Amino acid sequence: MRSGSARSGWSKRPRRRSRRAPEASPPMGASGEKVSARLILSDRAVRIPVLLVFVIMLGFGIVAPILPLYARSFGVGYDAASLLISTFAFARLVFDPVAGPVVDRYGERLCAVTGVVFVGASSFLAGLAGSFPLVVLFRGAGGLGSSLFFAALYSYLLKVVPRNRMGRTMSVFYGALNVGIIAGGPIGGVVAHVWGLRSPLFLYAGLCLLSGVLYLRFLPDPNSRREDESTTARGADSEPTGWRATRAQVFALLRNPSFITVLALNTAFFWVVAGGYDTLLPLFGKEGLGMSTVGIGGVFAVAVAAEFIVLYPAGSASDRIGRKPVLIPALTGLAVFMSAAGWAGSPLVLAGLMGLAGLASGSAASGPAAMLADVAPEGGSGTAVGLFRFFGDLGFVLGPLVGGAAAGAFGFKWAFALMAAPVLVAMVMVARTPETLRREAGERGTAAPLD
Template sequence: MSVPKRRSGSLIILMINMFIAMVGMGLIIPILPKYVTEFGVTGQAMGFLVAAFGVTQFLFSPIAGELSDKYGRKLLIVSGMGLFMVSQLLFGVATEMWMLYLSRLLGGMSAALMTPPMMAYVADITTEEKRGKGLGLLMASMTLGVVIGPGIGGFLADYGIRVPFYCAAALAGISTIVSLLFLPESLSAEERARARSSMQKRDNLLRQLVASTKAPYFMLLVLVFALSFGLQNFEAIFGLYVDVKHGFTPKDISLMITLGALIGVICQAVLIERLLHRFGEKKVLLSMFILSGVSMIAMLFVSNYFLIFVVSMLFFVATSIVRPAINTLLSKMAGNEQGFVAGMNNAYMSLGNIIGPSIAGILFDVHIQIPYAFGAVILFISAAIFAVSGKKSSHSSSAQQAKHSQTS
């Protein structure tokens, strides 16, 4: 009887850790425009600041998974939470721009150290029948943290612009201690020793990326990149855009992003299965990519708070529905390469998270309107290429079927 209780307790600790980390990552969004004005930075610097997180997350994620196999899940999870605490505290006490960059780099590293071991931990403590439920609960805590993080940040900013970071650091510190004291290791000493003694080497990330370009599902990976690029392009300079153009406060920004993202998550949960069943993954992908591009264009022309909220909500709904549609189609095309495809999915998403905000910040300094126009163009081009490639593949499969029927 004690084993199920211990397992459920471990899952709760993991969910709390994930929630705290995602809240800490999200609360920066509405605060950043006001916060960085103290440092006199430009849109370019702000874009790079957002992208810095993705750089170390991209570089360290493959390493973290392997280290957790060799030295245990708990060590990586506790180290990741501790590093996250340091990153949030550093952001709060920063007096120089390099301190903000260092904080974001450490934050990305902490996310890389935590997330793969947490998912592996759930796989360790659940049966195949219960694994989907366990991972679903972990992802739910991630989504909840992402959605309400900006709202918490905007609320706490009323007590001081640096207060949200101190609160996030304090929560991360408590979570680190709780994990250290009460989270048991899920891998046995024998399994860890076996992993350390294994001489098998995995292909490096660059070789994996090159291999993915030759796969039949490569176009879907391009869409993963385009989606992440568009989403980060939209979010990275959203606060700065509405602050400069419309004079919105951190609370205005946090309310808009939180409600928009929450509605997007609800629509994803309620509509995605019905949409995929009725229209299929390809039609849903195309329509939602077009809707997200149209929303970015519309953002350039709306001026009052309500209309900006409606447009941003439409964007969040479209992008929320696109991701599971891509993942479903990728899973169907992956065959026996599920692990490789999952890794490439994460790699292309990380690249979009790095490049999207970087380019948005650079273009913002050229002209305030250009980032959203450019992001919309990327989404439209991606949708067009996908539509053309889909027609070609359907024509080739029809030709092969006709040829097969003639020979038979």
């Protein structure tokens, strides 16, 4: 879909639908026709990225529960242990704006493989580290690799997936991501129990290596870089090149009101996930309602199950009737139910509210990426993805900090309300933004084969 590289600036040619994919997608017909998840996965251009994200997030889930314990094994305090967790996210946040233009410049295949190998190598070295500062250093390096890998993978999907399938495709993608994280936790606990706290890091490194091999074997770049190079060479005297072109692309993106809405939407979504679900929910359950860890886990299970129920139907609806009709009620519900969580007087009420919030967040989950696909420019998908992920990671980092501070200063009721506030702002912005899903004459949503 995206022709041209970052070095050639914005393409002014009409958007082309000649997407290249490892296999021809089965014809879908009209945009309103129902398409099953099985049909989405029948296209290898989608199936392999979904498998890759599952494998990577399985490894992430394996490592996540043991990292605080691994940090404590070096004799450090709780604050230092939390530093190990935040280092990965902070490094990813810092590198996100760079990762996108790098993908535009060097291609999805090279960047994805480089990124995932970097994550694997850093995980392996963290397992071998003999001091805590080295563990922090290697974990931070892993965040850089993760940023590059996911920027490349998102950019690849934006290029090979027709826009009238993007909501459904991202629903399947996020489903695989969540299943990987959930499945990884128990595996990591067993592996650490049997072979020690370092062993999950080595297993994660092996899974990263496997992902790199799968990408090299099955996923070529979705467009010809040679054509882009020749185009760049011919237009070198008249168009900005290199990082000058990247700067021009960034400014052009930030002047697009629809893209600003996408950034606000992604920030708000990850803000409420990290700050509301991951931070305030367990704290409120334990300290506000006196729940056990098992009970808190049960509430999480209710929310996750509710998300999975609506994830694909919501993505399908956003492809058939538009992004706004799905996002506006979903964001409104998420804000209302998250705000109400702080008023829950019993574990049962909290579970019910989190179930409703899960339905809302599952309905909204694929919306930000689907809107991104609608507005990302020709030749600049990597740059758009880099900014998109930067603002999502910004919400992911700031949400827990603000939520925890608000709970300590004002109590859980105000803290949950504060988590919902950016969601309401994003909802208003979505409501004021014109529908981004465009119907093209004759568009069948079929990917052309990759030769």
